[in-house]
Amino acid sequence: MDFPIGIFDSGIGGLTVYSAIRRRLPGNRILYLGDTARVPYGTKSTQTIIKYSIENTAFLLRRGVRLVVVACNTSSAVSLPSLQSQVPVPVVGVIRPGAASAVSRSRSRRIGVLGTEATIRSQAYLRALKELDPNVRVFMQACPLFVPLVEEGWLDHDVTRRVASIYLGGMRTHDIDTLVLGCTHYPLIKGAIADALELDGGGRVDVIDSADAAADQVADMATAVDGGAGLSEFFVTDSAARFRRVAELFLGKLRGTVTEVDVVHD
Amino acid sequence: MDFPIGIFDSGIGGLTVYSAIRRRLPGNRILYLGDTARVPYGTKSTQTIIKYSIENTAFLLRRGVRLVVVACNTSSAVSLPSLQSQVPVPVVGVIRPGAASAVSRSRSRRIGVLGTEATIRSQAYLRALKELDPNVRVFMQACPLFVPLVEEGWLDHDVTRRVASIYLGGMRTHDIDTLVLGCTHYPLIKGAIADALELDGGGRVDVIDSADAAADQVADMATAVDGGAGLSEFFVTDSAARFRRVAELFLGKLRGTVTEVDVVHD
Secondary structure (H helix, E strand, C coil): CCCCCEEECCCCCCCCHHHHHHHHHHCEEEEEEECCCCCCCCCCCCCCCHHHHHHHHHHHHHCCEEEEEEEEHHHHHHHHHHHHCCCCCCCCHHHHHHHHHHHHHHCCEEEEEEECCCHHHCCHHHHHHHCCCCCEEEEECCCCCHHHHHHCCCCCHHHHHHHHHCHHHHCCCCCCCCCEEEEECHHHHHHHHHHHHCCCCCCEEEEEHHHHHHHHHHHHHHCCCCCCCCCEEECCCCCCHHHHHHHHHCCCCCCCCEEEECCCCC | CCEEEEEEECCCHHHHHHHHHHCCCCCCEEEEEECCCCCCCCCCCCHEEEEEEHHHHHHHHHHHCCCCECCCHHHHHHHHHHHHHHHHCCCCCCHHHHHHHHHHCCCCCEEEEEEEEEHHHHCCHHHHHHHHHHEEEEEEECCCCCCHHHHHHHHHHHHHHHHHHHCCCHHHCCCEEEEEEEEHHHHHHHHHHHHHHCCCCCCCCHHHHHHHHHHHHHHHHHCCCCCCCCCCCECCCHHHHHHHHHHHHHHCCCCEEEECCCCCCC
């Protein structure tokens, strides 16, 4: 029995989603595609993000995956309806699981969302949160410099703290009790983000990473394969060596092959 | 008589090169291609940058250009030899003109170069400078956050000043008298860069933007078309509206049509 799972992301950030799924489904084969030649998606138009997402999904489908996970928040926010209407297998995004987790944890019903320019512009989190609880108040903030700062490796750095404090200046005044990190890169600078919200040690604001919530949903929908170590195969559209190097920032040692592919002419 | 000139760039930064050429050749038709769907190039691999540069050049050649200008420093640094060996018309990059301008102005023969990760890694400026003057000393620094900061519009901002001061910390100790801004975005934060070098009002360090130097070379090589306003046509691979909006940061009112195109399936 085989139930391979396909995951795609604009780059390496989606590896947090990969890890969360791997922990829940140790026996399944997992194919991960990182579109590193066209990263980032967050500053691009809706039309371009949809086109790239369809190409990525088609690549995974040709390799026989039975379920597709859109690990990238931007792509989930913008392209999920298009994918779900065109693809013959289930497609899971990270927005709805993240929103559900936020709604279940928030007591004050005042929820903040951080994301890329495209994710915030799409209002996908707003819609998902309002569908789950029409009385929730949602405060959103685009943080375009967070991804470049993470990719520069400035995780615990005064510049990152200063940028976080600028982006979160408005958020501090909204008295939220739950904050959704709506981009796979942001958990890596969770410290700077929490400090910018002037959280005291008690953790007054619950910070939510959608990766775990999405992995729970995937585990519910997939047929688990028993008996041992499922194969992981990583595909990238730019350099395999660079991917492996930066990936180890996210998850330590990468167990699996990394292959360079061309999703457009595949 | 027609002598159309093709310019390509990874995005909008190359519009500084476009403007400099337009001033020198007011009557020629100019086609500008901004690969905004795949920007940035500076953090990608050599192989991917060459592939994109060839696709961009092919797009311009199909539209009959008689000369191709590579306005992007990263693409000039990495792909110029490949392009020049494959393309039936002259191809002009920005590296050599920028290097020539630096060598002609430097008295101390100590020259600094700032650029993207890929431009610095390629050592293209180092080679060009050494070819022009084997005795020159060259100090190079990659500045990956400058492009995102400019695109965020933080041109005169404390964060940009702080980042510049970090990147240029080493450069300050090298006692250079000439600095090449090896990326089309950098002239927009020239103030922060100059301050980070702790220049006094006298302008001890000559700051060089390759756009003017490249435009001089193009004007020498192209056949000028007399009599009036040459047409400008802009092509982009992502949203035309966003291009027009951000472009006005670079050059004010954009005179010409902007068309969305697909260079891969063109």
